Each structure stands twice: as C-alpha cells, then as structure tokens.
Amino acid sequence: MSQSQGTSYAKTLPEPTALTKPFWDYCKAHELRMQFCTKCSEWIWYPKARCPSCGTRDKIEWRKVSGNGTVYSYTVIRQVIDNSPAFQNDLPFVIGLVELEEGPRIYSNITGTSTDDVKIGDGVTVYFEDATPEFSLPKFRRV
Numbered sequence: 316m317s318q319s320q321g322t323s324y325a326k327t328l329p330e331p332t333a334l335t336k337p338f339w340d341y342c343k344a345h346e347l348r349m350q351f352c353t354k355c356s357e358w359i360w361y362p363k364a365r366c367p368s369c370g371t372r373d374k375i376e377w378r379k380v381s382g383n384g385t386v387y388s389y390t391v392i393r394q395v396i397d398n399s400p401a402f403q404n405d406l407p408f409v410i411g412l413v414e415l416e417e418g419p420r421i422y423s424n425i426t427g428t429s430t431d432d433v434k435i436g437d438g439v440t441v442y443f444e445d446a447t448p449e450f451s452l453p454k455f456r457r458v
C-alpha cells in the first residue's frame with residue numbers, strides 16, 4: 316500500500332502486481348472478478364499463479380462473480396492508532412469478511428448501516444468507490 320500520488324485521495328491505495336493487476340483493472344470497470352480454475356472448478360482467492368487445488372497454471376481465468384454475499388465475520392473499528400486523519404474521519408467503521416454466494420471470502424468495508432446494526436449473516440452486495448481515476452475500490456453495503 317502506498318500514499319496516493321498527485322490525487323486528493325488521502326487513504327492508502329493498492330499497489331498492483333502482475334498477479335493482482337487484472338483484479339484492479341476489473342474493479343476500475345466496476346466488475347468484481349476472481350480467478351476460477353476450469354480444470355477443477357474451484358474459485359481462487361486471492362490471486363495466485365497456480366490453482367491451490369490442482370496446481371495448474373494454464374486453466375485459470377478471471378470470472379465475474381455476482382457481488383452478492385453475506386457477512387461471515389466483522390469488526391467495528393473505533394480508533395486508529397497511526398496518524399491517518401482520513402481514517403479517523405470515518406470512525407467508527409466496519410471491516411467485514413464477506414462470503415460471496417460463489418464461495419470465496421473477501422475482506423472489505425461494510426457500509427450503509429449503523430455500525431451497531433451489522434450482524435453475521437446479513438446480506439450484502441458489492442459497490443465500487445471511485446477513489447482515483449486509476450482505482451475503484453470494492454466495498455459492500457447491506458441489502
């Protein structure tokens with residue numbers, strides 16, 4: 316993660332690698348995609364060079380997921396201990412582990428609700444925050 320460069324976005328931004336760049340490019344297009352192994356029909360998250368189930372390198376494709384899921388676990392962030400005023404302005408906020416209906420679990424912000432109202436099992440759907448012209452960040456809101 317690095318500070319944004321030449322933008323007004325004050326929070327840290329992704330630093331894509333060759334493996335993760337496709338994910339961020341799809342996010343920029345407001346599509347949530349994850350790797351899928353067509354050899355053993357397993358979702359792969361997060362991005363890997365080989366399928367962890369069968370080891371293949373060349374049967375992996377980026378497939379669109381619905382973006383719908385449920386809150387698998389979460390925590391409410393009530394204080395930040397570094398000097399990140401951008402995050403302090405958001406307090407309190409929710410970091411959740413969302414289980415997508417396709418199976419993979421992804422960490423993200425859960426918004427659109429009071430932090431006291433979030434419950435495990437809540438239905439959520441993805442949306443994209445256009446942080447900078449280069450990056451749109453996947454977040455989830457309750458449905």
Ligand SMILES: [Zn+2]
Nearest residue numbers: 352355366369
């Ligand atoms: Zn596989």
